[in-house]
Amino acid sequence: MARMEERHAREAQLWAEMKLQYEVQAQGHTSEINTLKISLDELQAKTDMGTKRIRTLLHTHKGKFEKQLTEALTKGWAGWAQQVAKLHTFRVDQENGFLQVE
Numbered sequence: 001m002a003r004m005e006e007r008h009a010r011e012a013q014l015w016a017e018m019k020l021q022y023e024v025q026a027q028g029h030t031s032e033i034n035t036l037k038i039s040l041d042e043l044q045a046k047t048d049m050g051t052k053r054i055r056t057l058l059h060t061h062k063g064k065f066e067k068q069l070t071e072a073l074t075k076g077w078a079g080w081a082q083q084v085a086k087l088h089t090f091r092v093d094q095e096n097g098f099l100q101v102e
Helices: 002-060 062-095
Strands: none
């Protein structure tokens, strides 16, 4: 009977140690989750501030940005128009038999 009581006492001690380790790990994970939530909130706030700052800059320097955007679009359309003209010429030449595909 003494062996059973001794064994029961060891098992109870092991279960108590396991419970303590589980609680410590659970608390650690809770702390990690809270830290990650705080970091995420901080990053979201920084992003919102960046967005507001960009909007302010765009509003403040609207003319400058419109000019740069117009110039970029003009260059893009000019390049696109040249490519379309080349492709059209190539297609017409191919249809008329001026090009031989080997």
